[in-house]
Amino acid sequence: MNAAEIAAEIPKLSPVERREIARLIFDLEEDRRTLDDCDQAAAENFRMLDRMEAADAATKPR
Numbered sequence: 001m002n003a004a005e006i007a008a009e010i011p012k013l014s015p016v017e018r019r020e021i022a023r024l025i026f027d028l029e030e031d032r033r034t035l036d037d038c039d040q041a042a043a044e045n046f047r048m049l050d051r052m053e054a055a056d057a058a059t060k061p062r
Helices: 003-012 015-028 032-059
Strands: none
Touching: 015 032
C-alpha cells in the first residue's frame, strides 16, 4: 500500500482509530517528545473547542 492509498483510507477511520494511527506514527519518529507535546497541546485545544461549542449550543434558542 502506498502513501496515497493510506491517506485515502484515513477519513474512513473513527476518531479513536485515527488517534491510534497518529500515536503509532509518533512512536516511529525521532522527535517523539516534540510530537507528544504537540499532540497534548492539540488535545487540550480540541477539549477547549468542545467546551466552547457546548457553551455556544446551550445559549442558542432551539
